[in-house]
Amino acid sequence: MVTLRPEETGLKELLDRVLDKGVAVDTSVRVDLGSLDLLGAKAHIILASFKTAEKIGLDFPEGTNLNTPAWQNLKTTQLCPVCGMESRQEELKEEGCPWCGCYRPDER
Numbered sequence: 001m002v003t004l005r006p007e008e009t010g011l012k013e014l015l016d017r018v019l020d021k022g023v024a025v026d027t028s029v030r031v032d033l034g035s036l037d038l039l040g041a042k043a044h045i046i047l048a049s050f051k052t053a054e055k056i057g058l059d060f061p062e063g064t065n066l067n068t069p070a071w072q073n074l075k076t077t078q079l080c081p082v083c084g085m086e087s088r089q090e091e092l093k094e095e096g097c098p099w100c101g102c103y104r105p106d107e108r
Contacts, residue, residue, distance in 0.1 A: 022048030024057065 024046050032037040033060035046058065050071075053060070060066070077086045096102055 005034065019049040020052060022046060022052045 011019065016050040025043070027043050027045075029039070029041045030037065045054070046054070048058075065071075076089050078089050078092065079085070080087055080092060080097040080099060080102065083097060085097065085099040087097055089099070091098060
């Protein structure tokens with residue numbers, strides 16, 4: 001479990017971590033008056049990035065087009081092993097990381 005303190009972490013970093021790992025909330029609410037059920041509700045809430053949701057197998061709403069260029073780009077990115085920034089797989093293999101410059105083909 002990761003504990004974040006406000007003085008150590010900014011909001012952007014906190015959201016990045018939450019969306020990267022995902023958060024699941026499973027709740028049930030019931031309101032009774034004596035033996036009479038007045039209200040009942042159940043909720044399953046998941047907060048995650050699209051990439052995380054796809055990894056864990058969540059279904060997307062009907063009509064979501066997963067063949068758009070943005071989705072294809074999302075599927076073809078990976079983390080740089082040195083700096084941890086996301087880049088396209090082809091870029092990392094052919095040109096090296098655009099963020100930190102590691103693994104440039106001319107330096108091998």
